[in-house]
Amino acid sequence: MYGLRLFRNMQHEVTDCVTTLAAFRGECLPLVPQDEDFNIVLQNLKKSGRVQIKDLEDGTVVVKLCKRGQSTAEPFKDTDIQIYRITVTQKKLEEEAELLSSRIDGFTEEARSYVQQGRKTLALYSLRKKKATQKVLDRKSACIMKLQDIVIKIEEARTNAMVITACETGVAALKSLEKDLNIDRVEAVMDEVGEALEDQEEISSAMEAAFPAHQRDLEEDLEQELQELLSGNRDEIVDISLPHDDSLSLKLSSLCVDDMDLPNVPTHSPSGSAASRKNSPSSVKTALYS
Structure with a gap:
């Protein structure tokens, strides 16, 4: 068996499956160096039918190997x-x-x-x-x-x-296969399939009439669900960009404009007034040196 695997270098199994016993021995020599061991392997291969051996008229002994995918070698x-x-x-x-x-x-x-x-x-x-x-x-x-x-x-x-x-x-x-399958049988089977489908359709219609399902149109349901998903995403975006802080809200609500000591809003332009002249650069300079 091992010698047979070693000799699997055939280019074409039709013309290269027959070789001399000497050539077969030479190919198996690295694996089975002893002649006694080779003879035992050869007899086992012959007994299992993996090889066929034949003596020719000129005294040459030829061996026929089994092909790939086959368990036994064909007779010569x-x-x-x-x-x-x-x-x-x-x-x-x-x-x-x-x-x-x-x-x-x-x-x-x-x-x-x-x-x-x-x-x-x-x-x-x-x-x-x-x-x-x-x-x-x-x-x-x-x-x-x-x-x-x-x-x-x-x-x-x-x-x-x-x-x-x-x-x-x-x-x-x-x-x-054609003996068991003909045109008449195919047509009969297809007719039976059509009748069975029609019966099933009638049964489905009767079940819908007996148990009506009050449901909205599928497209409307899908559109509403899509709008809900979109609105949910917008809420999430607002929450992420403006985080809510209760302490900050309380501080802001406690502030009141009336509690702060601020001047009244002027009703006329301060230009040319005494206050402007008093706060002019020359007045400031005089005050510094007086």
Whole structure:
């Protein structure tokens, strides 16, 4: 089970769920380093159906892993072996292409060295080997691209098959529901719903007639409640801005104009009078020096 989780790096579960036992062992090596422990884990996975093991004609042992969302691995099919062989061939071609690419780089360096030494014949021979190797690399690259296209088409075809199967299942489910649900039944149910709503409306009307509710119009009630809220807010604002002080009110009410010794209000203008001349600056000066 732990080895199965560790090997969950498949890019596409249709074509990557089959691998060699050696590759599977290599992926599980960090988690299960001992071969005896790995064999026990492998037997438990096989017993629970999470993996399928098959011996091929060339002596290679392949393992098929269960896909995500499934508890057991599907039995081997001919398409699984064919896809496995295609992927193996593709990997071999990629390794050969990488080796040819390194050889081409070596021939280029070799020709450059001969040119520096002035040995043009050998440099030309190295360039010819480079060109021939390049042709082989191009052919292998074309084969790799063709195999990749085939694998992509297989993945697409398997996905299309899954979609078609899902659609067939959906159609079968719809048909099974249509057996219990038809137009006549829908119309009959809707008629019953309409009659039930009409009966309920008549019952409600009869209840209102028997027990009249003497209430004012809803809009008037809402308007009055809004006015009450607004008036309440205004009272609160006045109370906050002018706080009431009983002691201050008593002091102010105790004051009386009659109790204060104030002069009478003059009836004429004081200008030009004796009082003004007496209080003039010259009079004040004379008084100071007298």
